[in-house]
Amino acid sequence: MSLIDWNKLTITEPPVLPRELLRNFKKGIDGAFRDFSRTYGEALENFFNPLLMFLKWFQDLLVATPWPIILLIIGGLSWIGSRSWKMSVGAVLAFVAIGWMDMWEDTMATLAIVSVATLLCIAIGIPIGIWMSRSDRAQRIITPVLDVMQTIPSFVYLIPVVMLLGIGKVPGLLAVMIYASPPIIRLTNLGIRLVDAEVLEAADAFGSNYRQKLFQVQIPLALPNIFAGVNQTIMMSLSMVVIAAMIGVPGLGVPVLRAVSNQYLALGLMNGLAIVAIAIIFDRVSQAYGKRLQKHREGDHGV
């Protein structure tokens, strides 16, 4: 069978696979994936079950915690991060407003999935970033993978993830992580590669071994960049909240979807603004923390 449908080929129509062949090709992929899902789906689900239980436990914990304590934690974390009273008070007021507008429970669900997603991205992303910075070959292989993860439309991988793991929190978490983990990997890699060669030479001169160089020189000096990566990862996981809601992840995305399909202007706006409020708080606090790290380092080295 010819690989080009010669009947269709004209000056305006590019060469195209014969319809039959193209269809069989697509069917073959679908069939292979279905077989894979039948064979390994159950095992994969069991593998991710502890994660699901943890997510559920964490969300239940957040919802069940008395609101004054949550406000206290929010204010406290903002203070630790930014050392600014304005920031802390603003964060607490934003959460009071969210509660007042009856979005507390959805907000806690969103916080749960975003914070777990961020922590997992950091736990997986920093080691990969370090590996990339040590090996040019790893960088060559991983960079295009990260490009794909960031640009491929999320709807494309939502379907296979749902067919493998069903609807709910774990597939949602995976979708969020696919989109949100590249920045932390990229910026960890970049930060370590940007550490001055002279500083490393000095470290060598003092007789540091590989481990000392990595953990006591390179990573500390790369921290501002790594923190920019953490910040970006948080922002990107928040931006996935609505898409995650499309596969049954509870949170602020659900009312947004409901608003979209029913033209409820106020409902959509309020929940959208709640996502924005969380994003701004996380962004300002983590940026302020990153800046403080940088200042501290600059002072240390007398630059």
Next chain:
Amino acid sequence: MIKKSLTNLAIAATLATAGTAAFADCGDVQIAEMNWASAELMANVDKIILENGYGCNVELVPGATMTSFASMNEKGQPDVAPELWINAVRDPLNAAMDEGRLHSTNAGPITQLGEGWWVTPAFQAAHPELDTVVKILERPDLFPDAEDSSKGAFVGCPAGWGCQLANANLFRAFDMEAKGWTLVDPGSAAGLDGSIAKAGDRGENWFGYYWSPTAMVGKYGLIPVDFGVPFAGTDNWDGCIVKAEQDCADPQASAWTVSEVHTIITDSLKNKGGIAVDYLEARTYPGPIMNAMLVYMGEEQAGGEDAAIEFLMQHEDLWSSWVSADAAAKIKAGL
């Protein structure tokens, strides 16, 4: 604006058919080809059967529920709407039928159609005794929820769809929370389909909301479950079940409201049509066959015409019972 475009449509249609009249037995027939898969298939099957079997001169007119109905009602064109969903046009249709402008020739061109609660075939095979919703509700343990296996998962409608309210209110009406069920929001059509695909592919139990005729029902062989309670009246349904929770204080357990689909024809076709009308009265697609055809259309990306030919090739024993033996032979020769 709408009226103008309808007039243009009618003029264009008249011009198009004017040249090729006369020699046919049953004359010119215009069939509305609605813009969804099952209606496309039906319109094309009607076209082939009427042309080849009865010598009609058929033209397909693209349309949608509201536009085709308005044109039939106001202009008497097109002549046939093979699959008209009544709920959307009930009042004006009743008026037109009372005045004799439109007639229903077939009150159920597709069987087993409508919304409701469905299970996967694997579940039915394993538990044939649980054949109504009321009986299934006693066994939440057979549909463990992924997040809390002590509860049964009932997959409802995606957030924001009209059926979400109906499902949530029925969930309350059947007292499902107390019986150990949780109402799962699949988030979107893709989420709902994905959850069915996952269960169907792996032979797992699945219990939730869906509708027919659809390719999903055909592909995974979903089985509609009898509710085990009668329809509890339109007051309960329209006044409570389809409303938001705060407007429906006391929902009554009820079967799903019946979706009515008719084949509607104009008065002029009824008068001149003769055998063509007899055919339209007789043709009834069993739901499973229609769903299988929708699967075929989806998988092969077949349009209405390709699917109609496939249907006529595959299901001769079905369609030959709709037509006379003479016509059946002619249609078969035409393929």
